[in-house]
Structure formats: C-alpha cells, structure tokens
Amino acid sequence: MAGKLYSLPKLPYDYAALEPSISEQQLLLHHTKHHLAYVNGANALLEKFDKARKERLDVDMKAAARDLSFYVGGYRLHNLFWENMAPAGRGGGGAPTGELAKAIDAEFGSFDRFKKEFTQAASGTEGSGWAALTYCKMAGRPLIMQIEKHNVNVIPGFTILMVLDVWEHAYYLDYKNDRGKYIEAFWNIVNWNSVHDRLSAWLKS
Numbered sequence: 001m002a003g004k005l006y007s008l009p010k011l012p013y014d015y016a017a018l019e020p021s022i023s024e025q026q027l028l029l030h031h032t033k034h035h036l037a038y039v040n041g042a043n044a045l046l047e048k049f050d051k052a053r054k055e056r057l058d059v060d061m062k063a064a065a066r067d068l069s070f071y072v073g074g075y076r077l078h079n080l081f082w083e084n085m086a087p088a089g090r091g092g093g094g095a096p097t098g099e100l101a102k103a104i105d106a107e108f109g110s111f112d113r114f115k116k117e118f119t120q121a122a123s124g125t126e127g128s129g130w131a132a133l134t135y136c137k138m139a140g141r142p143l144i145m146q147i148e149k150h151n152v153n154v155i156p157g158f159t160i161l162m163v164l165d166v167w168e169h170a171y172y173l174d175y176k177n178d179r180g181k182y183i184e185a186f187w188n189i190v191n192w193n194s195v196h197d198r199l200s201a202w203l204k205s
C-alpha cells in the first residue's frame with residue numbers, strides 16, 4: 001500500500017495580512033496558482049511511480065529524480081516560506097532573539113552584517129531560486145545558501161531555518177523586475193519566532 005499524496009496547506013494568515021510588503025493579489029496568486037502547481041506536479045509524479053510499480057513498467061529514474069527534487073522541493077520550500085513570515089508588527093519584522101540571535105551574532109558579528117550577506121545571496125541568485133538560512137550542526141554555524149530553482153542540493157546534516165523566494169512569480173505584480181525592493185520589504189515580515197523555534201527544535205533533535 002503506497003503512502004499519502006501532498007496537499008496545499010492553508011496560510012497561517014489572511015492574503016492581505018502581509019501588505020504592503022506583499023499585496024493580497026500577489027500572495028493569492030503565489031499560493032493558489034504557483035504553490036498549487038508544485039503540489040499537483042509532485043502528486044502526479046508519485047502517482048506515476050505507483051502505477052509503474054503496480055504494472056511493472058520502467059521509469060526513467062534520472063528524469064524522475066530530477067522532477068521529484070523540483071516539485072517536492074518547490075512544495076516544501078513554499079510551506080517553509082509561508083511559515084517564516086508574519087504580518088508586520090504582529091510577529092513579523094524586528095530582529096531575532098534568544099539562541100537564534102546568539103548564533104547569528106557569533107557567526108556574522110551582527111544582525112546587520114547577516115542581513116547584508118543574506119540580501120546579497122538573494123539578489124545574486126541567478127534566474128529563479130531561493131536564498132536560505134541553514135544550520136550546520138557539525139560546525140555549529142548558521143550558513144547562508146542559494147537554491148537553484150527548487151532543487152535543494154541537500155547537504156547532509158544541514159537543516160533550513162528560513163527561506164526567501166526570489167522567483168519572479170513571488171514579486172512581479174508588486175515590484176515588477178525590482179528584486180532589490182522586494183528583498184528590502186521582506187525584512188518587515190520575517191517571523192523571527194518561527195525561525196528561532198526551528199533552530200531550537202533542530203538543536204534538540
């Protein structure tokens with residue numbers, strides 16, 4: 001008996017809640033069209049595997065593995081992205097606290113320096129992709145990574161604490177081609193408590 005399929009999660013806030021950083025129309029499209037497309041893509045692939053195994057057909061595993069990484073990566077990264085944002089002034093914005101603040105200060109020297117480096121990683125992501133704050137337990141360091149498209153080039157032992165979607169579909173209605181303005185506005189809606197709790201849970205695991 002095969003496992004379950006993926007489903008589009010509800011957002012933890014209203015579509016208009018992230019304004020003016022992200023408009024209602026932009027968030028609605030992003031969630032109900034783009035994110036949903038990855039859910040459907042991932043499920044189509046799982047169903048293809050199920051069918052092929054049942055009917056003993058061959059699957060092109062090279063292509064399937066790449067597609068799986070793209071669709072499931074896109075699905076999971078969006079889940080995380082929605083979780084690591086909150087309305088400005090109501091959980092969003094400000095600065096990290098607790099062990100997250102300590103880890104960021106220890107690694108980057110200051111929150112401002114971290115913001116600068118993360119902004120550069122997000123601005124410099126080529127084409128479509130993501131900027132991510134990750135944590136390596138082995139080195140005991142938070143590290144900034146870029147993700148191409150949705151294909152997480154997973155480094156074993158790392159976990160992703162926070163992501164910023166820099167695909168054009170994330171900001172074209174609000175900012176046209178001005179990715180820099182979108183990244184600047186993102187800092188007003190980062191849910192630092194959520195990022196902090198991901199780090200705490202990871203350190204305890």
Ligand code: MN
Pocket residue numbers: 030034078165167169170
């Ligand atoms: Mn997206």
